[in-house]
Amino acid sequence: MKTVVVTDQNHTWFEIPDAAVLTARRYLAEPESGNEGTVRVLNLCRTGRYQGRGYYVSLVAEARGQRPVPDVKTIEDLKAEAYVRALEAEIQPLVQETLHHDESDRFQLDVYLGKHRSHQALAEQLFARVRAPLLRVLFAHADGGWRLDALQAMGLADVPLQDRAFLLEAVKSFMTESAGARRQGARSGRPRMAILRDRNEPHKPSNEEALQRFVKAARLVGLEAELIGPDALERLPEFDALFNRAGPEGIIYEFVRRAESLGMPVVDDPESILKCGNKVYMQELLNRHRIATPRTLIVHKGNVDDVVPTLGLPCVLKLPDSGFGLDVVKIESEDNLRKEAERFFNQSELLIAQEWLPSDFDWRVGVFDRRPLFVAKYYMAPGHWKVNRVVEGQQLIDGKTEAMTIGEAPEQVINTAVRAANLIGRGLYGADLKQVEDRVYLIEVNCNPNIDAGNEDQVLGETLYREVLGVFARRIARLQAALRNVERRDRFMEFVVKGGSLETQRTGCIVVGVYEGGKLSPSAMEIDAASGRALDEAVSRGDLEGELGTTLLLARIPGAASERVLLVGLGPEREFVESSYHTALCAATRMLRTTGADEATLCLNELPVNGRNGAWKIEQAVLAVMDGTYRFDRLKSEPPKRKRALARVVFHVAEGSETSAAEAAIDRAVAIAEGVTFAKDLGNLPANVCTPTYLAEQARELANHHGFEVKILGRNDIEKLGMNAFLAVASGSRQPPKLIVMEYHGGPRDALPVVLVGKGITFDTGGVDIKSSSDMEQMKFDKCGAASVFGALRAAALMKLPLNVVGIVPAAENMPDGNAMKPGDVVTTMSGQTVEILDTDSEGRLVLSDALTYAEKYTPAVLVDVATLTGAIVSALGEIATGVFSNSDALVREVVEAGDSAWDRAWHMPLWPEYQDTFKSDIADFANVGPHGDCAITAACFLSRFTKRYPWVHLDIAGTASKSGEDKGATGRPVALLVHFLEGRAAA
Numbered sequence: 001m002k003t004v005v006v007t008d009q010n011h012t013w014f015e016i017p018d019a020a021v022l023t024a025r026r027y028l029a030e031p032e033s034g035n036e037g038t039v040r041v042l043n044l045c046r047t048g049r050y051q052g053r054g055y056y057v058s059l060v061a062e063a064r065g066q067r068p069v070p071d072v073k074t075i076e077d078l079k080a081e082a083y084v085r086a087l088e089a090e091i092q093p094l095v096q097e098t099l100h101h102d103e104s105d106r107f108q109l110d111v112y113l114g115k116h117r118s119h120q121a122l123a124e125q126l127f128a129r130v131r132a133p134l135l136r137v138l139f140a141h142a143d144g145g146w147r148l149d150a151l152q153a154m155g156l157a158d159v160p161l162q163d164r165a166f167l168l169e170a171v172k173s174f175m176t177e178s179a180g181a182r183r184q185g186a187r188s189g190r191p192r193m194a195i196l197r198d199r200n201e202p203h204k205p206s207n208e209e210a211l212q213r214f215v216k217a218a219r220l221v222g223l224e225a226e227l228i229g230p231d232a233l234e235r236l237p238e239f240d241a242l243f244n245r246a247g248p249e250g251i252i253y254e255f256v257r258r259a260e261s262l263g264m265p266v267v268d269d270p271e272s273i274l275k276c277g278n279k280v281y282m283q284e285l286l287n288r289h290r291i292a293t294p295r296t297l298i299v300h301k302g303n304v305d306d307v308v309p310t311l312g313l314p315c316v317l318k319l320p321d322s323g324f325g326l327d328v329v330k331i332e333s334e335d336n337l338r339k340e341a342e343r344f345f346n347q348s349e350l351l352i353a354q355e356w357l358p359s360d361f362d363w364r365v366g367v368f369d370r371r372p373l374f375v376a377k378y379y380m381a382p383g384h385w386k387v388n389r390v391v392e393g394q395q396l397i398d399g400k401t402e403a404m405t406i407g408e409a410p411e412q413v414i415n416t417a418v419r420a421a422n423l424i425g426r427g428l429y430g431a432d433l434k435q436v437e438d439r440v441y442l443i444e445v446n447c448n449p450n451i452d453a454g455n456e457d458q459v460l461g462e463t464l465y466r467e468v469l470g471v472f473a474r475r476i477a478r479l480q481a482a483l484r485n486v487e488r489r490d491r492f493m494e495f496v497v498k499g500g501s502l503e504t505q506r507t508g509c510i511v512v513g514v515y516e517g518g519k520l521s522p523s524a525m526e527i528d529a530a531s532g533r534a535l536d537e538a539v540s541r542g543d544l545e546g547e548l549g550t551t552l553l554l555a556r557i558p559g560a561a562s563e564r565v566l567l568v569g570l571g572p573e574r575e576f577v578e579s580s581y582h583t584a585l586c587a588a589t590r591m592l593r594t595t596g597a598d599e600a601t602l603c604l605n606e607l608p609v610n611g612r613n614g615a616w617k618i619e620q621a622v623l624a625v626m627d628g629t630y631r632f633d634r635l636k637s638e639p640p641k642r643k644r645a646l647a648r649v650v651f652h653v654a655e656g657s658e659t660s661a662a663e664a665a666i667d668r669a670v671a672i673a674e675g676v677t678f679a680k681d682l683g684n685l686p687a688n689v690c691t692p693t694y695l696a697e698q699a700r701e702l703a704n705h706h707g708f709e710v711k712i713l714g715r716n717d718i719e720k721l722g723m724n725a726f727l728a729v730a731s732g733s734r735q736p737p738k739l740i741v742m743e744y745h746g747g748p749r750d751a752l753p754v755v756l757v758g759k760g761i762t763f764d765t766g767g768v769d770i771k772s773s774s775d776m777e778q779m780k781f782d783k784c785g786a787a788s789v790f791g792a793l794r795a796a797a798l799m800k801l802p803l804n805v806v807g808i809v810p811a812a813e814n815m816p817d818g819n820a821m822k823p824g825d826v827v828t829t830m831s832g833q834t835v836e837i838l839d840t841d842s843e844g845r846l847v848l849s850d851a852l853t854y855a856e857k858y859t860p861a862v863l864v865d866v867a868t869l870t871g872a873i874v875s876a877l878g879e880i881a882t883g884v885f886s887n888s889d890a891l892v893r894e895v896v897e898a899g900d901s902a903w904d905r906a907w908h909m910p911l912w913p914e915y916q917d918t919f920k921s922d923i924a925d926f927a928n929v930g931p932h933g934d935c936a937i938t939a940a941c942f943l944s945r946f947t948k949r950y951p952w953v954h955l956d957i958a959g960t961a962s963k964s965g966e967d968k969g970a971t972g973r974p975v976a977l978l979v980h981f982l983e984g985r986a987a988a
């Protein structure tokens, strides 16, 4: 759902990326603002003043059919003392528990979209009940307890300066994690639906047996249903959908309204209830759409006398909002009419009078989601003229119900019912009709129709219940798919799965493969057949020979609904392996970027790739598309102009049964891609922007966003810890060093964490042993280890991996300066070991040595360090593989396998003892480089002197973290490897 944020005035600090932020003045003046689809209006104006501008924003939003938060009712509730007292009673226990240490007289709690820095639980509860985005809650101490003194809706202008950053985060997370996501987080497994029932309701829409059958059927469609009562309003956020099987009035309306504002599928929805509830409205609607009804007169005090002449006697008189036929009377005489009309006028200005249509039964058609669900004849209750449930004394007398299949009922009955129900909405309705000879009249459409075991289910049996719940299951699934897209939207790319035939897919471009020699992939063949051999012809003409990575774009192929078809050369079929798959994906993405297509359907994942499964192929495709469309242009003064850019990628699956696996693969891949993109962005930032302090801020933001803990240690703390090797490296720079520590708690409290340590040299000049000037700018990439740790944590948090992960980043700049470390300096590391700094350009191992010792305090289950450590690893492995070093062979296997499954490959390098004595020092314990022939392995050996207390892996990513040449830039590696590694650990 799109969100428009409305503020009372322009606040320069209030910037929400990718969101429409309007002033109230503009919102009110422009009726078209945000008119496409359902729009949620986040109203951050002061709404306290009746008919003030803020009040009007919500009022007008409702009139425009949008969803304001707060809605008008909430604004009004806030002013009612009775409401405040009722709320107080509900939240009392939590308030006492939350504030019991507080000694002061008064306490002010500012809740921003259900978020509060220290009192989160209370903030959440308040927001669940009072849907006002900025809420100031005042508590006062009285009689040893706390009472709720006042509730105020704040405006953006009232937010204290120090809360602004926090508020921005709260708004952003409100926009991305919609209600559904929040509900989902807490548990795994099937979506849950609440079936609301009221044991005290005299006209129960479903009997006990039917309710039980609903609960049972839920499981068959993958849902978990629970029966809840009218007292469970505050539990609503636990569920993913609401099905009302209680009476239509009072608190029930509050339930459906709340469910709707929580964004969950709900039947009956509030709009349907209002529409069905008023017969005047219904009559107007049916007339307008030319649906036949009995002759009807809308009666007011001035036209009572027209009733009998127009409709004759007998006729029927009804109250507009009558339910269950309770306020419907049969009029037999003028006298009788006047008496009953007078009685009804006390309750309503307008009444309905209808001609009398005698019949033995009414038709009742149940319609759900725009389709007929059941049909039955409701016979008149014995001795009465009304069907079903006539009140006689206190007794309800039911007429007989006779259900039949949809096919057995007259077509005209079914069609009229469905047409009428569709005028109301997509909910569950009961349409009542009368048939007089061959004419069918619609009497009314009701919400909340009866579904009783033994009556409406006579024909369909269990299937009826399953059909109803199937609609819920599909709506929930659709909503959750939409949520997946929300997270993707900020990357401007959406991934979805579709089945069905290819030639009918309306899409910007279908991407299919052609092997060398002209053999078409299965999808290519399908299109070829539909298009009268258009592809085959192009290939035979020699336009594409199938060489790996070549492409041919064909426009407007006959017989295919897609605007374009992109053929991608795959090379020889028997040589088609992972790397070829990648080349094909990259070539396709490169080409797609140049076309005007904003949607593409990728069919390359149908190709067999060396035994890889479907999930692997989809994950790789998502990552390849994200990689191929990545741009780092935030430092350009004007964003480069683009054509309509690719914004949606559809994966085509042949079998419907593959859909959910494909969607799961997409979700995983998108989380990884988010991590990769984050790492790329950090890597690509220049050193004057991305300083150690900047990295620390990023860590704070990341942690705030995902709710993990963060600690930033400055120079003083680092000194106190005795991290002198780290300090030596930072000493030549004006930029203060930062030791950044992030803790993600996804696993059991006492589970030992996986610790990730990333080298964070924001620029490496080499120091006094200065590097040569050619390509020195590439040394901004010396923080890519740190960047990958940030990225992996982000992905882990998005995937909610059930394990504990600690990220540690020693961040500093390596500069030559009067204060810089000098060749030959000796420092005492945090471990107590002394190091002679023979080369100031071997700074990575110095900062890491202290970080590795610091990590001991976490007793790592395993520690992985990631560093652009040596030029030598680039000579050894080039830009393809990351070098892996470890004190445990089992760990090496784990990491190499993670790299293989992520296709972010790594190669085992030796750490044999012979390499250990190449960096001796005559005055310190050892030096940071050997006299000659220093290599990637000696660097790793140096690190191994600090990692004796835990299982350890070192990844030298100097070759893989960035690319030079034409595609110059950070690669985001090895985020994917790290995430796969973490996943493996989480599953173990």
Ligand code: BES
Binding pocket: 764, 766, 782, 839, 841, 842, 843, 844, 868, 869, 870, 871, 872, 874, 929, 934, 958, 959
């Ligand atoms: N950051 C460099 C390593 C590096 C080199 C990363 C090339 C990316 C591309 C590291 O701090 C360094 O300078 N290492 C030296 C060590 C040598 C002086 C013993 C190297 O590899 O040249």
Ligand code: ZN
Binding pocket: 764, 766, 840, 841, 842, 843, 844
């Ligand atoms: Zn260096």
Ligand code: ZN
Binding pocket: 761, 764, 782, 841, 843, 844, 868, 869
């Ligand atoms: Zn370096």
